[in-house]
Amino acid sequence: MSVESAATVKSGPRIGIPRALWYYTFYPFWRAFFNGLGASLIPSSPTTKAILDAGILETVSEACVPIKVFLGHVNDLREKWQRGEIDMLFLPRYVSWQGGLIFCPKFLGLPDMVRYAFEALPPLLTVRIDRRTFMGLWRACDELRSRLGATRSALVSAYRSALRAQAAHERRLRENWRPTESIVGVRRPRRIPTENARRPLRLAVLGYPYLVYDEYVSLGVLDKLESMGVEVVTAETLQAQKKQLRHPEQKDLFWHYSEMVKTVGYYALSPTNGDIDGVIHVTAFACGPDAMVNKLLELEARKEGAKPFLSLGLDEETGEAGCLTRLEAFVDMLRRNPHRVVR
Amino acid sequence: MAKITFPPMGHYSPAFATLLRELGHEVILPNPPTKETLSLGTLYGPEFACLPLKICLGSYVESLERGAEVIVTSGGVGPCRAGLYGTVQREILKSLGYRFEMIVLEPPRRHPLELLKALHRLDAFRRAPWQLVNTAFKTWEMIKALDRLERELHRIRPREAEKGSAEAVYKRGCRAIGAQDTVAGIRKAAEEALADMRRVPLDPSCDPIKIGIVGEIYVLLEPAANLKIEKTLGELGAEVDRSIFLTGWTRENVVREGDNQTAREAAYPYLCEMIGGHGQDTVGHTVMYARQGYDGVIQLAPFTCIPEIVAKGVLPSVSRDLDIPIISFFLDEQTGEAGFRTRLEAFVDLLVRRREQRRLAG
Known part of the structure; x- marks a missing residue:
């Protein structure tokens, strides 16, 4: 919080950013970038029932929960704007961040969906981010700079500090920080009790960051597991094992987050990796890409010697008790497994 | 082999x-x-x-x-x-x-x-390369012939005097075209089938409303997926224009009639990003149908289809701006034929009434 409140003291434009979808992966980049240009970045409030309900109201009914959550956050920022707390709304069109990979079509059409869902919106700060093109990110940033009326010289330093902030963020994620912790820069201490000389259960919780790290939508699945004495690793952390991650015969998925979850999932499920006891795939109801990812992981989990696999589907109707029961059952099952490797 | x-x-x-x-x-x-x-x-x-x-x-x-x-x-x-x-x-x-x-x-x-x-x-x-070219040419000719025949069917069906007569001619024509193995044979079979189709007795008093169908290519082309929507609409007395045929025949047709605009360009003010599938085409074709004076547009998409969901999010503003009724159907294995038909009937009724009111208003 300290960083944010320090930033608001400045007199530059106050830019709202929805706390949803790409927020968890890219917020540090944009914070450093806009601060470097003398603007401040203000995220919407963390997801609540009211935010989700507002999102459900404004979104086409067929859309997935993450999109509904996103529109809920846009609505939250719209209200902030009406109260005079922000000046504009940052709504980039994420097309591609890594060469060859694109984002889900819903990300691609997001600014259009937002524009047509609301009547009165704050001035939109949109830009197309496509790093497949030559210097795509730089040019996108330059466009944002000119929209904010900042100087070219400020751009260079802002861009560099943004890249640095992004690299630091990704490094912390690989070291098993949560994005929320990495964003405020303080890591909450974790104490996992050891059970009679056995090492604690270690579960891979895989899924898209906007689902896994949104405590309201994911029903706090990470915290729930930790309170059961389970050590949790997420997809971002497991990506550090990049070399072992390639699956030889599969065609690559072409979506940014799905490719990450799939490759990491294959690694986590494989019998050869000794330190993961089970895999939980967190997926949103009616998520298009996940229909593919989940099926591929499910087929992989059926192979000889693969790690136990739980697919946890979430939507706006998911009850907390039911979710907890499933997690407890899965953890209990793993605890009773006599073949579990002892450290 | x-x-x-x-x-x-x-x-x-x-x-x-x-x-x-x-x-x-x-x-x-x-x-x-x-x-x-x-x-x-x-x-x-x-x-x-x-x-x-x-x-x-x-x-x-x-x-x-x-x-x-x-x-x-x-x-x-x-x-x-x-x-x-x-x-x-x-x-x-x-x-x-x-x-x-x-x-x-x-x-x-x-x-x-x-x-x-x-x-x-x-x-x-x-x-040999020339054999390949010949094969490709023949396949293309056959697809073209099948598409022409189907378009004609869509035009005739709402106007036929006796329900089902055009469909019978169409099925016979498809079989005849499919049985050919020379380009000349395909062309001849197609011409004969088209001529047969035009001889189907028509009901002269019929004045069908015009509906454009947009959406995802597979559910548009596969009758098992769209519960034979064109047949249902035709029998309800609506002339159907489907935005997608494999040959892109429609597209050329539309381009020739309109102001040389492609679907993608027409969609641009509403949806400027290529979002995959036929999302952009859905929006673009809707814009074009509205400009050509169609009475209504139906969007068909499979449930959970990502590009079509984005398109559906954008379509209400097209409907408002260009004053054209649009209805969206997301189809899956749960879609019941009766419910689907009821909704189509209601939509057609609405379009007919709307047209009458406009005519009265002059």
Whole structure:
């Protein structure tokens, strides 16, 4: 919080950013970038029932929960704007961040969906981010700079500090920080009790960051597991094992987050990796890409010697008790497994 | 020479079969998908995959049971999921214990090598180049003929004096075209079928409303997926124009009539990003139908289809700006025929009344 409140003291434009979808992966980049240009970045409030309900109201009914959550956050920022707390709304069109990979079509059409869902919106700060093109990110940033009326010289330093902030963020994620912790820069201490000389259960919780790290939508699945004495690793952390991650015969998925979850999932499920006891795939109801990812992981989990696999589907109707029961059952099952490797 | 099959897609099966047969393969023609086909696909496929994946998967299972050894299908590079269907279906069928080979034809620009490899697997290069050209030409001619006949059917059906007569002529024509194996034969069969179609007695008092159908290509082209929407609408007295045919015939037609605009350009003010599938085309065709004075537009899409969901989010503003009624249907294995029909009837009634009111208002 300290960083944010320090930033608001400045007199530059106050830019709202929805706390949803790409927020968890890219917020540090944009914070450093806009601060470097003398603007401040203000995220919407963390997801609540009211935010989700507002999102459900404004979104086409067929859309997935993450999109509904996103529109809920846009609505939250719209209200902030009406109260005079922000000046504009940052709504980039994420097309591609890594060469060859694109984002889900819903990300691609997001600014259009937002524009047509609301009547009165704050001035939109949109830009197309496509790093497949030559210097795509730089040019996108330059466009944002000119929209904010900042100087070219400020751009260079802002861009560099943004890249640095992004690299630091990704490094912390690989070291098993949560994005929320990495964003405020303080890591909450974790104490996992050891059970009679056995090492604690270690579960891979895989899924898209906007689902896994949104405590309201994911029903706090990470915290729930930790309170059961389970050590949790997420997809971002497991990506550090990049070399072992390639699956030889599969065609690559072409979506940014799905490719990450799939490759990491294959690694986590494989019998050869000794330190993961089970895999939980967190997926949103009616998520298009996940229909593919989940099926591929499910087929992989059926192979000889693969790690136990739980697919946890979430939507706006998911009850907390039911979710907890499933997690407890899965953890209990793993605890009773006599073949579990002892450290 | 292998026993080869391919995904079912509307009335195009004879054309694809001709193509593969000319390459020297024995073809297992996919059966027209039925409820059982879809049940198989739903059983084995991912729950939230869209209808096309499930129908194709079910159809593959049926064809493999009938002895197919090779499956040819299309690939893709996203952002639509269809590009991965080959991969996912192969893994699913493998896990079911079927032994087969899957040949995925990838788009040439991003995966030129893979496409060449796939064509090599299909024995395409054992033939002399002119034979290949001839085969391709023949297939194209057949697709064109089938499309022309279907367009004519859409025009005649709402006007026919006796319900079902145009459909009968159409079916006979399709069979005749499918049985040809020379370009001249195909052209002749097509002309004869078209002439037959034009001889269907019409009801002179009929004044059908015009409805444009937009949406995802597979559910538009496969009657098993769209519950024969064109037939239902035709019988309700609506002339249907489908925005997508394999030949892109419509597109040319529309371009010629309009101000030389493509669907993508028409969509630009509303949806400027290529979001995969036919999302942009859906919006663009809707804009074009509105400008051409159609009475209404129906959007058809499989449930969970990502690009069409984005399109649906944008369509209400097209409807408002250009004053055209739009209804969206998201279809899946749960869609009931009766409910679907009721909604279509209501929509048609609404359009008829709306047209009457406008005529009265002058």
